[in-house]
């Protein structure tokens with residue numbers, strides 16, 4: 273089984289186990305990237321960094337992991353979250369591109385606008401790192417058919433924004449089954465299989481829904497992410513795709529949770545960590561929902577909580 277870890281590289285910090293995407297928090301990039309590299313190197317894994325153009329000046333140089341492109345268009349104030357408010361968008365693209373609308377999602381932009389945003393970002397990566405990015409993640413997971421066209425025109429080969437079987441007002445991946453392997457999209461519908469020269473590499477989805485992203489651990493528990501890995505692994509699916517944002521790698525809680533997850537995954541046989549751009553279309557598979565790993569994980573949690581309580585009681589009595 274191939275495993276990819278795709279890290280959206282942006283500014284921010286963690287407060288109460290949630291990321292605040294504050295543009296002044298450059299450690300979200302500076303330290304977050306190095307901390308993730310340290311961890312993936314320890315487990316002989318590989319990381320793909322989808323880098324926002326505005327963070328390039330703070331991104332560590334001479335890394336041995338993949339650098340891809342992450343585009344957040346527009347410049348719009350977020351709502352207030354945990355007492356903080358920030359701008360969604362990319363200051364570098366704001367300065368260097370003509371954006372004819374002001375929206376935080378690519379699919380609201382014309383083909384020409386999207387092409388300019390993607391090309392400008394890609395050129396900036398090439399000039400700064402001397403490499404040609406091949407992988408891409410759209411800000412807020414939002415793309416449309418024009419995005420695919422613009423990506424192909426720009427030489428991007430791997431699109432990693434798909435959150436299968438979900439739909440929000442700003443994105444639509446609802447036509448993909450929850451467990452979805454990479455596919456070449458069709459020209460008329462990015463959610464249908466076709467023969468365009470670009471591979472959509474969907475993020476692995478837990479049961480019943482939610483991306484395999486360590487930032488979800490405070491809500492669902494690490495055991496649920498482990499169960500999802502087992503659901504994929506036990507039926508011999510060819511790919512498991514984990515995503516995360518770089519600021520979470522500045523926080524002890526997430527660093528230790530991700531380490532625990534990597535340690536767990538790397539124990540399994542025939543697990544091959546890869547860069548996103550190394551992924552190719554696989555043989556046809558027919559994934560099925562397997563509930564058992566999730567039930568066992570629930571069981572372990574209940575038993576764990578029970579034995580902890582018992583231990584406390586016993587030591588209290590003593």
Ligand SMILES: [Zn+2]
Nearest residue numbers: 280282411412
């Ligand atoms: Zn992002």
